[in-house]
Amino acid sequence: MAATLPPPRLLPSGDSAVTVEFSRTIDDDANQRVLALDKALAASPIDGITETVPTYRSLLVHYDPGKIGFDALGEKILPIASRPLPPATKARRWRVPVAYGGEHGIDLEDVAKALNTTPDDIIARHAGGDYKVAMIGFTPGWSYLSGLDKSLHMSRRQSPRLLTPAGTISIGGIQAGIQCLAAPSGWHLLGRTPVRTYQLHRNPTFLTEPGDRVTFFAIDHKTFEDMDRAAEAGEIVAEQVDA
Amino acid sequence: MSRLVIASIGPASSVQDGGRHGAQRYGLTVSGAMDRLSLAAANTLVGNDPFAASVEIGPFGATFTAKDGAVRVAIAGAPRNADVAGKPVAMETSVTLKDGETLTLGFARGGAFTYLAIEGGIKGELVFGSLAVNARAGLGSPYPRPLQAGDEFTTDAASGAPELRIELPKPATGPIRVLLGPQDDEFDDANKALFLDSEWKISATSDRMGYRLEGPAIKHLHGHNIVSDGTVNGSIQVPGNGSPIALMMDRGTSGGYPKIATVITADIGRLAQTSAGTAFRFKQVGMAEAQDEARKFAQLIRGLPDRLRSSDTVELNIEALSDANVAGYAVSAVDAGTWQVTAEP
Numbered sequence: 169m170a171a172t173l174p175p176p177r178l179l180p181s182g183d184s185a186v187t188v189e190f191s192r193t194i195d196d197d198a199n200q201r202v203l204a205l206d207k208a209l210a211a212s213p214i215d216g217i218t219e220t221v222p223t224y225r226s227l228l229v230h231y232d233p234g235k236i237g238f239d240a241l242g243e244k245i246l247p248i249a250s251r252p253l254p255p256a257t258k259a260r261r262w263r264v265p266v267a268y269g270g271e272h273g274i275d276l277e278d279v280a281k282a283l284n285t286t287p288d289d290i291i292a293r294h295a296g297g298d299y300k301v302a303m304i305g306f307t308p309g310w311s312y313l314s315g316l317d318k319s320l321h322m323s324r325r326q327s328p329r330l331l332t333p334a335g336t337i338s339i340g341g342i343q344a345g346i347q348c349l350a351a352p353s354g355w356h357l358l359g360r361t362p363v364r365t366y367q368l369h370r371n372p373t374f375l376t377e378p379g380d381r382v383t384f385f386a387i388d389h390k391t392f393e394d395m396d397r398a399a400e401a402g403e404i405v406a407e408q409v410d411a
Numbered sequence: 412m413s414r415l416v417i418a419s420i421g422p423a424s425s426v427q428d429g430g431r432h433g434a435q436r437y438g439l440t441v442s443g444a445m446d447r448l449s450l451a452a453a454n455t456l457v458g459n460d461p462f463a464a465s466v467e468i469g470p471f472g473a474t475f476t477a478k479d480g481a482v483r484v485a486i487a488g489a490p491r492n493a494d495v496a497g498k499p500v501a502m503e504t505s506v507t508l509k510d511g512e513t514l515t516l517g518f519a520r521g522g523a524f525t526y527l528a529i530e531g532g533i534k535g536e537l538v539f540g541s542l543a544v545n546a547r548a549g550l551g552s553p554y555p556r557p558l559q560a561g562d563e564f565t566t567d568a569a570s571g572a573p574e575l576r577i578e579l580p581k582p583a584t585g586p587i588r589v590l591l592g593p594q595d596d597e598f599d600d601a602n603k604a605l606f607l608d609s610e611w612k613i614s615a616t617s618d619r620m621g622y623r624l625e626g627p628a629i630k631h632l633h634g635h636n637i638v639s640d641g642t643v644n645g646s647i648q649v650p651g652n653g654s655p656i657a658l659m660m661d662r663g664t665s666g667g668y669p670k671i672a673t674v675i676t677a678d679i680g681r682l683a684q685t686s687a688g689t690a691f692r693f694k695q696v697g698m699a700e701a702q703d704e705a706r707k708f709a710q711l712i713r714g715l716p717d718r719l720r721s722s723d724t725v726e727l728n729i730e731a732l733s734d735a736n737v738a739g740y741a742v743s744a745v746d747a748g749t750w751q752v753t754a755e756p
Binding site: 180 | 538547644663674
């Protein structure tokens with residue numbers, strides 16, 4: 169039997185939730201353990217857990233203290249969280265169309281300048297990446313991606329924008345993102361996708377799941393308009409392929 | 412079917428219920444009532460489930476008119492003057508509006524949110540099991556936005572049940588209790604003490620997403636950028652400027668600032684009802700006490716039906732006070748809050 173992994177830290181998030189923290193930094197191994205624990209808890213639920221929220225480095229476990237206390241829950245979670253990782257299963261891959269630059273990616277030129285290269289080179293590096301949905305959070309469907317090319321790592325904007333458009337494709341720090349709804353953001357806006365990662369009354373309402381793989385491909389602005397109309401009507405305009 | 416028409420209503424008013432649970436993993440904000448106990452009290456008065464959808468009324472006044480039949484409602488939460496056709500209505504009681512009658516609610520006197528529950532509940536389209544408004548995500552029903560004059564609710568005709576009042580425990584007045592964490596280790600002892608020992612005020616720029624706290628600047632040990640992780644109702648995060656923000660019901664499901672402490676479940680409604688500018692303090696408690704209080708809070712809500720009383724006793728008391736000529740307060744007591752104080756032995 170494989171050796172167990174070092175246990176995560178159990179951090180109280182109030183009286184009805186516990187943060188199961190595997191790492192303090194963005195770390196793909198930690199994220200794999202987060203997703204594995206999430207899956208394990210879904211497969212064999214612990215009575216009292218009401219909801220789990222995977223993030224880059226921790227799993228937030230909401231629970232009902234009327235059913236289980238902090239210590240008892242911790243004792244049940246720790247052995248599961250310390251299990252060796254199960255063999256990787258086949259992930260879904262989404263090919264996500266992006267209209268880069270211009271009005272859809274107002275920071276593309278500045279990012280190219282800051283990195284001493286051309287906008288086309290930035291597009292090639294961003295679209296050429298192999299990403300994983302590490303977590304979804306902040307607003308519905310906002311998919312945080314790991315796997316951004318190191319040459320594109322740059323600190324966030326000094327002053328965040330109060331509103332950035334729906335479908336924004338952006339980078340911030342060492343992360344990349346697919347934003348669904350219009351929202352404030354301090355990231356650099358490279359383009360927009362017509363894909364709705366969240367759309368009410370569509371089946372599925374949420375397109376992406378933590379653990380999904382993502383690649384991007386460039387589309388022109390005319391194609392964006394066409395796909396955007398189709399997406400508004402409920403079509404999933406991202407291509408799904410087996411990873 | 413009767414209708415309840417909003418003749419006028421202030422900002423920060425919306426339909427809220429127990430919230431939208433189960434999809435935080437997709438970034439779906441929970442929302443729901445800022446003061447769950449008051450929501451549950453109002454609902455219990457008219458026989459609804461405790462966390463049924465009700466009207467959450469912000470600090471300003473509002474008027475509601477019954478149309479096409481009678482409508483039975485109840486109010487609980489931040490105290491305010493209330494009357495139907497000039498006849499005072501006490502907080503924490505039910506009242507039936509006859510066809511055409513108007514319930515007038517004044518400004519909140521202390522606190523922020525008052526809940527108006529409608530007998531039979533609010534009809535709308537559930538999304539993830541909830542009618543709660545989350546204006547940013549365009550969610551909520553029947554109106555996915557703050558309420559405005561002219562909005563209306565279709566509802567069952569009033570049952571004609573006798574009017575009730577509900578006896579709630581005296582509101583606690585002590586400090587807002589918190590558990591440290593999950594990222595209290597991002598702060599040194601001096602700054603944790605500064606947080607716990609200082610007097611705080613809620614900034615006027617606060618909203619259902621977060622309450623900004625005015626007080627001393629809290630310094631981080633390793634800077635303010637942590638890797639985003641999950642948030643809960645009552646998470647107190649400290650951004651770069653050192654001014655803490657208590658995350659409330661419309662919070663983002665994840666956040667990237669260190670969270671020094673978390674308000675305990677039993678006190679979140681109290682924090683929500685703390686008016687902007689009012690000084691208050693935090694107090695650290697341990698996990699055992701916090702969870703004990705959470706269980707008691709859940710029990711209190713489950714036991715609300717046992718706290719219902721005939722509202723006749725209230726009217727008798729008003730008359731008794733008038734007769735005894737000690738009713739200076741009671742006579743001017745369109746003011747239900749003041750009346751309650753004078754009625755306290």
